[in-house]
Amino acid sequence: xxYITEFRSSELGEGLISQIRLRSKKxxxxxxxxxxxTVTIFRYGIRQLxxxxxxxxxxxxxxxxxxxxxxxxxxxALSKIPGxxxxxxxxxLKVPGSHSSLxxxxxxxxxxxxxYSATDALEIAKANPDSSVVxxxxxxxxxxxxxxxxxxxxxxxxxxxxxxxxxxxxxxxVIRALLDSGEVELQGLVCPGHVSAxxxxxxxxxxxxxxxxxxxxxxxxxxxxxxxxxxLVKQVEKGQAGVEIAYKRGVRAEGNQIxxxxxxxxxxxxPARWRGMGExxxxxxKIREEYKRFDAEANFDIQTAPAIEHKGCIxxxxxRGVKAPADCKLFARACTPExxxxxxxxxxxxxxxxxxxxxxxxx
Amino acid sequence: MDKILLAHGSGGKLAHDLVEKSxxxxxxxxxxxxxxxxxxxxxxxxxxxxTDSYVVSPIFFPGGDIGKLxxxxxVNDLATSGARPLYLSLSFIIEEGLLLSELEKVVASVQKxxxxxxxEIVTGDTKVVTRGSADRLFINTAGVGVIPEGVDASGxxxxxxxxxxxxxxxxxxxxxxxxxxxxxxxxxxxxxxxAPLGDLVADMLKASPNIHALRDPTRGGLATSLxxxxxxxxxxxxxxxxxxxxxxxxxAACEMLGFDPLYVANEGKMIAIVPPEDAExxxxxxxxxxxxxxxEIIGEVGAENPGRVIMKTVLGSSRIVDMxxxxxxxxxx
Numbered sequence: 001x002x003y004i005t006e007f008r009s010s011e012l013g014e015g016l017i018s019q020i021r022l023r024s025k026k027x028x029x030x031x032x033x034x035x036x037x038t039v040t041i042f043r044y045g046i047r048q049l050x051x052x053x054x055x056x057x058x059x060x061x062x063x064x065x066x067x068x069x070x071x072x073x074x075x076x077a078l079s080k081i082p083g084x085x086x087x088x089x090x091x092x093l094k095v096p097g098s099h100s101s102l103x104x105x106x107x108x109x110x111x112x113x114x115x116y117s118a119t120d121a122l123e124i125a126k127a128n129p130d131s132s133v134v135x136x137x138x139x140x141x142x143x144x145x146x147x148x149x150x151x152x153x154x155x156x157x158x159x160x161x162x163x164x165x166x167x168x169x170x171x172x173x174v175i176r177a178l179l180d181s182g183e184v185e186l187q188g189l190v191c192p193g194h195v196s197a198x199x200x201x202x203x204x205x206x207x208x209x210x211x212x213x214x215x216x217x218x219x220x221x222x223x224x225x226x227x228x229x230x231x232l233v234k235q236v237e238k239g240q241a242g243v244e245i246a247y248k249r250g251v252r253a254e255g256n257q258i259x260x261x262x263x264x265x266x267x268x269x270x271p272a273r274w275r276g277m278g279e280x281x282x283x284x285x286k287i288r289e290e291y292k293r294f295d296a297e298a299n300f301d302i303q304t305a306p307a308i309e310h311k312g313c314i315x316x317x318x319x320r321g322v323k324a325p326a327d328c329k330l331f332a333r334a335c336t337p338e339x340x341x342x343x344x345x346x347x348x349x350x351x352x353x354x355x356x357x358x359x360x361x362x363x
Numbered sequence: 364m365d366k367i368l369l370a371h372g373s374g375g376k377l378a379h380d381l382v383e384k385s386x387x388x389x390x391x392x393x394x395x396x397x398x399x400x401x402x403x404x405x406x407x408x409x410x411x412x413x414t415d416s417y418v419v420s421p422i423f424f425p426g427g428d429i430g431k432l433x434x435x436x437x438v439n440d441l442a443t444s445g446a447r448p449l450y451l452s453l454s455f456i457i458e459e460g461l462l463l464s465e466l467e468k469v470v471a472s473v474q475k476x477x478x479x480x481x482x483e484i485v486t487g488d489t490k491v492v493t494r495g496s497a498d499r500l501f502i503n504t505a506g507v508g509v510i511p512e513g514v515d516a517s518g519x520x521x522x523x524x525x526x527x528x529x530x531x532x533x534x535x536x537x538x539x540x541x542x543x544x545x546x547x548x549x550x551x552x553x554x555x556x557x558a559p560l561g562d563l564v565a566d567m568l569k570a571s572p573n574i575h576a577l578r579d580p581t582r583g584g585l586a587t588s589l590x591x592x593x594x595x596x597x598x599x600x601x602x603x604x605x606x607x608x609x610x611x612x613x614x615a616a617c618e619m620l621g622f623d624p625l626y627v628a629n630e631g632k633m634i635a636i637v638p639p640e641d642a643e644x645x646x647x648x649x650x651x652x653x654x655x656x657x658x659e660i661i662g663e664v665g666a667e668n669p670g671r672v673i674m675k676t677v678l679g680s681s682r683i684v685d686m687x688x689x690x691x692x693x694x695x696x
Contacts, residue, residue, distance in 0.1 A: 004611070004614050004615060004618060005611070005614070008677050009677070010605065010677045010678060010679065013677065013678040013679075014678075014679070017678070042682065043623070043676070043682065044676045044677070044678050044680060044682075045676050045678065045680025045681055045682045046678065046680065048680045048681075049678060049679070049680050116620070222676075222677070222678055226678075336688075337688035338688055348621055356685070357683070357685050357688075358682045358683055358685075359673075359682050359683025359685075
């Protein structure tokens with residue numbers, strides 16, 4: 001078992017597709033919460049293969065996309081403080097804030113370094129004792145534990161020049177907010193696989209119980225997504241709503257207790273700003289008082305002008321699943337991956353980027 | 364350990380010693396041995412002429428180094444016009460402090476690659492710059508080759524109905540290089556596919572001199588090169604995902620890093636656009652060459668949607684394959 005090619009088998013794929021076509025009678029709209037799923041769906045042309053009864057809409061599950069301009073502005077402002085090295089996941093570089101991007105700040109002389117993990121950022125801090133290294137803590141429950149671990153390591157090793165700007169976001173609260181808004185009606189939710197690998201399946205149960213919406217946790221290969229859709233269709237046709245795990249090789253019902261404990265030790269829930277959804281209570285993570293000396297928020301004077309939204313950009317509505325990229329006047333015209341106006345076009349997991357690159361709604 | 368000093372590039376005694384001991388000895392041939400400022404030779408027929416600069420980091424990577432790359436890259440650029448590569452120039456820009464032993468290792472692999480490729484290094488130059496002005500070692504090579512009578516391969520020549528051929532797996536070079544990056548190194552036995560493809564192309568042209576277009580998909584990967592061809596020739600290209608070979612190690616690394624192998628760099632791959640009636644023969648010739656054992660017909664050229672590349676996925680659906688946007692990996696070649 002190598003866990004990749006097996007999950008891209010065309011034979012098994014055809015079997016699942018014919019099962020879905022056979023079973024699906026009722027009209028159903030499923031949201032794939034996660035940008036990773038959106039990419040798989042487009043990369044393998046899965047929407048074309050589904051019967052007309054099933055509509056897939058993309059959700060807010062791209063951590064970079066949901067980062068509010070005000071927070072992007074703060075990250076950019078941090079990079080301009082003399083003596084500060086900003087370490088970040090590569091996806092963040094091009095994302096436009098109100099006025100600039102980290103990439104542009106870097107070209108003007110700011111020290112911005114791309115890393116693949118918080119541990120790499122910690123290494124940069126160790127190698128540059130005269131600078132302050134700020135890691136941009138962007139991500140959902142998936143990345144938060146590793147960043148918590150980096151803070152604990154910094155403490156253990158006495159690395160005093162390492163800081164984290166915590167812009168982490170939590171998934172279940174935003175789904176609740178989305179469902180409460182009544183803007184989008186769903187008959188099923190493709191739940192995020194890697195977030196669930198950390199939090200388990202229990203935190204999704206309120207969606208089935210309180211909102212009567214079937215939930216299936218999916219992996220990221222094309223067969224994973226097809227199997228997930230098939231399981232959702234089964235629930236819909238039987239009139240049931242429960243939480244099931246299709247991604248059994250990655251997710252256990254109880255989640256990853258070690259990761260959860262790390263996260264809880266370093267962070268506490270806080271309100272967070274989401275692009276297009278405003279502030280949502282309990283949907284963010286802030287560094288606990290005990291670890292304040294690693295909190296960039298508490299240790300730097302971050303000055304920003306009031307955030308501005310780009311005229312005409314509908315990333316917010318796209319993230320809520322209310323509109324599709326093709327509904328945006330800027331899509332593929334003023335806003336392209338080379339010259340992105342909104343973050344959904346630049347992030348690898350952004351809906352607009354997936355539509356644009358894989359040709360969903362073009363031409 | 365001897366290190367390269369600024370004086371090694373000054374044109375004085377040290378520079379002479381470096382050229383004679385480290386370069387001429389290794390790369391010896393009658394044209395270079397004369398030590399004139401320019402190489403003088405007779406050549407007849409239609410010429411192909413190209414240049415490229417190599418700035419890969421790290422300079423040594425699994426399956427090759429910057430020296431091998433500098434020969435193969437330029438040889439392959441000549442081969443894409445159907446030319447038989449003949450002569451190369453070789454210029455070094457060295458950051459002071461580079462170990463002499465490292466430079467000699469690079470020169471040795473230039474020599475070896477040139478021998479395999481059947482080309483001679485006939486002129487060269489060395490500059491040394493202050494620490495920080497370059498990253499260890501940059502190389503520029505230029506090359507000339509002769510195009511056989513009756514061959515006319517150009518990116519503008521793809522015609523609807525033509526078959527698209529590829530000589531093997533994609534993404535090996537990009538992933539082999541990135542696997543060595545500081546702060547990113549992960550264990551893999553993967554090697555760069557870096558190879559000189561002059562012979563492969565000669566074999567293909569023997570099977571059919573009517574090959575319409577050749578392109579080596581380096582930076583930007585297979586996807587970007589196919590898009591360039593589709594745009595240049597104002598045609599569409601349809602490819603089949605199941606026909607494009609990707610090694611498991613490349614697939615796994617791509618999953619981990621969030622890359623699509625279609626956009627990952629190669630240094631030993633050749634795309635050929637071939638009239639349908641000649642495709643099988645060219646394919647057979649490719650498979651007989653050591654650099655084409657895993658060759659496949661990966662798709663065909665169409666008339667509709669000019670400029671577009673469309674891929675039939677393993678699930679049977681189809682999607683657009685666009686050009687690479689921005690930089691996937693910095694400095695892989």
